[in-house]
Amino acid sequence: MNLETEILGIKLKSPFIIGSGPLNYNAEGMIRSYQNGAGAVVTKTIRDNAAENPYPHIAYSNKDTLVNAEKWADLPGEQWVEKEIPKAKEKGVIVIGSIGHTPREVKNWTAKVDQAGADMIELVSYSKDTMIDMVKQAxxxxxxxxxxxxxxxxxxxVKTALKALETGGDGITAIDSVGPVLRIDIEKEKPLLGSERGYGWLSGSAIKPIALRYVADIASKTEKPVVGIGGVTTAKDAVEMLMAGAGAVGICSAPMIRGIQYIDKLNNDLDKLLKKLGYNSVKDVSKVALKNLYEKEIKNKLSFQFEKGKCIKCNRCIEVCSYQAREFKGDDLKLDTNKCHYCGLCATVCPTDALTMVDL
Ligand SMILES: Cc1cc2nc3c(=O)[nH]c(=O)nc-3n(C[C@H](O)[C@H](O)[C@H](O)COP(=O)(O)O)c2cc1C
Incomplete structure (x- = not known):
């Protein structure tokens, strides 16, 4: 399948955009991301002054999740516009220039980043109050x-995102990392990060449900494109993000944790998965779940289906049942309907889809 897509008139060879972060620390980083299969790359955030980071400032947290206290770009803005962006453009990279975090800095850098060759601009701010003026300036x-x-x-x-679009913003990237958060090294009795109080920002797998909710909320309320970023680690995650309303999928932590070649694997896996699910293109799958985000709660009880042949007797469905409603009778999985609260957890932990829920 062709994974090509398009966002705001810019053609992308893959829907995966490498989000602003350390992989795109300079031209070499951006070129490496692009040559390993990314559809576009976002520069580290350009500001008036180069960042001085605390040490250490990135730590592995748990499964496919990071905490970080990395600030914006640690290279001066002048270097980005004179050298790094033009060099990446010479190699054909689709570059999104990230500019933060104040209207004054947007005024200082937007035209320069544009003239350096950036294909799009991305505005980022720690405070929602500055964003609208940043959009106006840009x-x-x-x-x-x-x-x-x-x-x-x-x-x-969400309100700020929609206001930014009304003000002239062309699209949304959602979301930035989540925080502040804290992790502690129990051997050393101290935080994992060297930032103030050890606080940092959470990214990767743990934040995916937060990102999905914001993407869906925003995409439900606008026709303008949303780049969904936050916790996408597998092709399944990417499909989820597209279905929730994204037109392209940002990734930052996943290729940092798994290595740059992982982008290519994501492209291959996404290609296979879309085919398996019956979609012909990335565009085809974008937003398809939005129609099923009902305003009203679902009140009809679930029905369960059990396929003996698929069951590996791992007992997970029984272990996770708070109400002790499940047991095996021989090879058959029985449900005590008097005890069952129809929460659905048992089916969602089944590793082989032997136990599934059926829509009534
Ligand atoms: C180490 C690190 C540095 C980051 N630096 C920036 C940055 O300079 N500007 C920015 O807009 N986002 C930055 N981000 C946020 C990412 O672009 C992204 O929004 C966030 O990590 C969620 O995506 P993920 O779960 O795929 O990592 C950074 C993330 C990480 C992990």
Whole structure:
């Protein structure tokens, strides 16, 4: 299958966009991401002053999840616009220039990042209050598409996203990493990160449900494109993100943790998975779940289906039942309907889909 897609008039060879982060620390990083299969790359966030990071500032947290206290780009803005972006463009990379975090900095950098060759601009801010003015500034200074990056740490991310679009923003990137958060090294009795109080930001697998919810909320309310980013680690995650309303899928932690070649595996896996699910293109699958996000609660009880042949007797369905409603009678899985609260957990832990829920 062709994984090509398009966002705001820019053709992408793959729907995977490498989000702003350490993989795109300079031209070499961006070129490496692109040559390993990314559809586009977002620069580290460009600001007036280069960042000085605390040490250490990135730690593995648990399964496919990171905590980090990495600030914006640690290279000066001038270097980005004079050297790094043009060098990546010479190699044919689709570059999204990330600019933060204040209207003044947007004023200082937007035209320069545009002229350096960036295909799009992405605005990022720690505070929702500055975002609307940042959008206004950027739209005065460039004709290239402007994406607005939404932070789940703002107090009203969806409202701000929609206001930014009304102000002229062309699309949304959702979401930034989540925090502040804390992890402690129990041998050393101290935080994993060297930041103030050891606090950092959570990214990767753990934040996927948060990202999906914001993507779905925003995509339900606008026709403008959403780049869904947050916790995508597998092709299944990417399909989930597309179904929730994304037009392209950002990844940052996954290729950091699993290595840059992992982008190519994601492309191959996504290709196979879309075919298996019966979709002909990335566009085909975008937003398909939105129609099933009902405003009303579902009140009809579930029905379960059990396929003996698929069961490996791992007993997970029995272990997770808080109500002790399940037991095996020989090879058959029995349900005590008086005890069952129809929560559905048993079917969702089944590793082989022997136990499934049926829509009534
Ligand atoms: C180490 C690290 C550094 C990051 N730096 C930036 C940054 O400079 N600008 C930005 O907008 N987002 C930054 N992010 C956030 C990512 O672009 C992304 O929104 C977030 O990590 C969620 O995606 P993920 O779960 O795929 O990692 C950073 C993330 C990590 C892990």
């Amino acid at each position: 739209k005065k200074l460039t004709d290239k598409p402007v994406l607005v990056k939404v932070s789940p740490n703002w107090n009203s991310p």
